[in-house]
Amino acid sequence: MKLSLKAKVTVFIAAVVIIVIAVSTFLSISANTMSIEREVLARGVALSEALARSVSDGLAAENLNLIKHVENIVHTKDVLLTQVFSTLWLGVASVPADRLNTPPDPGAVEYLKSHPGEHDYYSIDQGDWTDIYHTIMLDPHDARVPKLSIGYVRLRVTREAVSAAVRQTVVNNILAGILLTLIAVIFLNALIAKYVIRPILDLHRSVAKHKQGEFPETVPVTTSDEIGELSSEFNEMSRALRERETKLAEEKERLSVTLRSIGDAVIVTDLAGTVTLFNKVAEHLTGWSAQEAVGRPLSEIFHIINDKTRERREHPVDKVITTGMICGLTNHTALLRRDGAEIIIEDSAAPVRDCPHRRTGPFPLLPTEGRSSRDRVRFY
Amino acid sequence: MGKSPCLLVSLLFCFFLSPRLTAAAESLVGSGCSVSVPAYLADLAKEYEKETGVKMLVMGGGSMRGLKDLQEGSMDFAASCQSKTAEDPEDFEYSMASWDALVFIVNKSNPVNSITPGQVREIYEGRINNWNELGGPNLKLVSIISTPKGMGGIGEALAQYVLNGKRPQERKNSSMQASSVAIWEQLVEEMREGFASTGFGGARKRNVKMLKVNGIAPTKSTIISGEYPFRRPLFLVIKKNAKPEVRKFVNFVRSSRGQSLISSYGMPSITDIK
Numbered sequence A: 001m002k003l004s005l006k007a008k009v010t011v012f013i014a015a016v017v018i019i020v021i022a023v024s025t026f027l028s029i030s031a032n033t034m035s036i037e038r039e040v041l042a043r044g045v046a047l048s049e050a051l052a053r054s055v056s057d058g059l060a061a062e063n064l065n066l067i068k069h070v071e072n073i074v075h076t077k078d079v080l081l082t083q084v085f086s087t088l089w090l091g092v093a094s095v096p097a098d099r100l101n102t103p104p105d106p107g108a109v110e111y112l113k114s115h116p117g118e119h120d121y122y123s124i125d126q127g128d129w130t131d132i133y134h135t136i137m138l139d140p141h142d143a144r145v146p147k148l149s150i151g152y153v154r155l156r157v158t159r160e161a162v163s164a165a166v167r168q169t170v171v172n173n174i175l176a177g178i179l180l181t182l183i184a185v186i187f188l189n190a191l192i193a194k195y196v197i198r199p200i201l202d203l204h205r206s207v208a209k210h211k212q213g214e215f216p217e218t219v220p221v222t223t224s225d226e227i228g229e230l231s232s233e234f235n236e237m238s239r240a241l242r243e244r245e246t247k248l249a250e251e252k253e254r255l256s257v258t259l260r261s262i263g264d265a266v267i268v269t270d271l272a273g274t275v276t277l278f279n280k281v282a283e284h285l286t287g288w289s290a291q292e293a294v295g296r297p298l299s300e301i302f303h304i305i306n307d308k309t310r311e312r313r314e315h316p317v318d319k320v321i322t323t324g325m326i327c328g329l330t331n332h333t334a335l336l337r338r339d340g341a342e343i344i345i346e347d348s349a350a351p352v353r354d355c356p357h358r359r360t361g362p363f364p365l366l367p368t369e370g371r372s373s374r375d376r377v378r379f380y
Numbered sequence B: 001m002g003k004s005p006c007l008l009v010s011l012l013f014c015f016f017l018s019p020r021l022t023a024a025a026e027s028l029v030g031s032g033c034s035v036s037v038p039a040y041l042a043d044l045a046k047e048y049e050k051e052t053g054v055k056m057l058v059m060g061g062g063s064m065r066g067l068k069d070l071q072e073g074s075m076d077f078a079a080s081c082q083s084k085t086a087e088d089p090e091d092f093e094y095s096m097a098s099w100d101a102l103v104f105i106v107n108k109s110n111p112v113n114s115i116t117p118g119q120v121r122e123i124y125e126g127r128i129n130n131w132n133e134l135g136g137p138n139l140k141l142v143s144i145i146s147t148p149k150g151m152g153g154i155g156e157a158l159a160q161y162v163l164n165g166k167r168p169q170e171r172k173n174s175s176m177q178a179s180s181v182a183i184w185e186q187l188v189e190e191m192r193e194g195f196a197s198t199g200f201g202g203a204r205k206r207n208v209k210m211l212k213v214n215g216i217a218p219t220k221s222t223i224i225s226g227e228y229p230f231r232r233p234l235f236l237v238i239k240k241n242a243k244p245e246v247r248k249f250v251n252f253v254r255s256s257r258g259q260s261l262i263s264s265y266g267m268p269s270i271t272d273i274k
Helices: A005-060 A069-074 A106-114 A160-211 A226-261 A280-286 A316-323 B004-025 B036-052 B063-072 B117-124 B153-161 B181-190 B220-225 B244-254 B256-264
Strands: A079-086 A091-095 A121-125 A129-138 A148-158 A265-269 A275-278 A303-306 A333-336 A342-349 A353-355 A363-369 A375-379 B027-032 B055-061 B077-080 B092-106 B142-145 B175-177 B194-199 B231-239
Touching (some): A005 A079, A005 A121, A005 A148, A005 A160, A106 A129, A148 B055, A160 A226, A265 A280, A316 A342, B027 B036, B027 B063, B027 B244, B036 B077, B036 B092, B036 B256, B063 B077, B063 B231, B077 B244, B092 B220, B117 B153, B142 B181, B153 B231, B181 B194, B231 B244
Parallel strands (some): A342 A375, B027 B055, B027 B077, B142 B175, B142 B194
Antiparallel strands (some): A079 A148, A342 A363, A363 A375, B077 B231, B092 B194
């Protein structure tokens, strides 16, 4: 799948933002969960201590009416179960009442028996809820009688608040994440588009035009960074290219005019012997128009014979192609025109080289003018 | 030199005063049988405190709790309504304090007035679990018990008189467990379905109905006369090496003064029954 640079940048930004948000969501959830759990536990412990204190007198007198505080505590919606136990861990009171026989956790029994302290509690995390056990102490309000441990309370606090808070955090984070991703994508995209992508696209467009044969346009230089430098170097390069091409075109034109203006017939072929240039005099001499001649094999339009023996003569161009040497025609050579007339000519063929030692494709043949009475043909 | 007599007087004052302060600082703490406490112990302890100045603190919670507290040393004495068992520590010293009786209680609104020992057995065995089987309304019967071991003196009396030597077991379809007889009594006060066995001493102070057994209502006189069949003793338990103050209190309870007080509270005292 081919993705544009802009799409890639968008995907990249979105991915980075989503990863950042996922990590922050995870961190905030774990931090939130821990703090809410601590809160739930602290609240449970405070409630259980309050309950233990308030049922203490009632339990000492075995008076259920005085133990009814249990109900007040359970009326808070996050408390699922409250129980009062005797020191034998037998149920004394419970809300809901039918849970009187729900047995205590053996771990709590063990712990509180061995820790009869006034502020000691035992909590068990049960997943959906937390059970908190607390010792009930009786204070006889008499210095002569020490405080006595007379029973235990159990408080079951639901952790629904924790789950709800965590759910809310997740939802909030996802919403904030979507919003942030959108903002980040739009904002960063705009910034990157302006400072990175647009200059590159300008360069791309300019190069594409050049490929289609046009001159590369000058691209705007908007920044002073590497991209700005690249743009200005590109502009420099395209200016140099334009200059060189103009020079080349002029040179070509000049050469072409020169060739056309020579008083001799000039025919230029490529390595295969196909005509590539055919000047006015050549048209006149052979009877072929330049339009017809260019692109045809030379052998088709340029026939020469010995005017004495009437024999067909070897074509000088073939000789030049094989030897690479300048080659002239022998005397008594006649050109058979298109209309069948004969013209005595003198010619020469020479290779055209693009550098001192290497032959290139176009193989010019120079038919030269004849003696005063002859025409000359030059091949290049 | 002038200060010496003054110092001497202060020292002497302290010397004579200090034993009194020690005596006044004495306190006795006891817990146990939920029947004994309302039956006689709470009132008697108050009286003893008034007469001797010894601070008394008594709590219920059941015989089993009292014995456990005594063993652990957190209490000076325990009130128990069951006799000494093989499981008790060697140094437990039982002294009978009063008579009581095993009674069966129902909610005041319950029309059932009488019961037979056989019916009580069927209730505890889970075979009777609706009040209409006892001539009452079509209402689920909830028998309130504790754990078999937790049912101290009441468990013992039931085993002796009604259940052929066995203590009541939990029946999933008809029983409900609660800590001690004081709590059972209060649950029966509140629950129309409730049924419980308890002691005469506690039940008479509650807003519950005591059932006649074989047509005999439990009263002080029927218990003394033996017409009401299920008489049982109440005990005070101390350790053999108990503080003298503790022993002094037990002796007071068993004295003729103590017994006449118990009788005046409406309980069949030891001296009432010859």
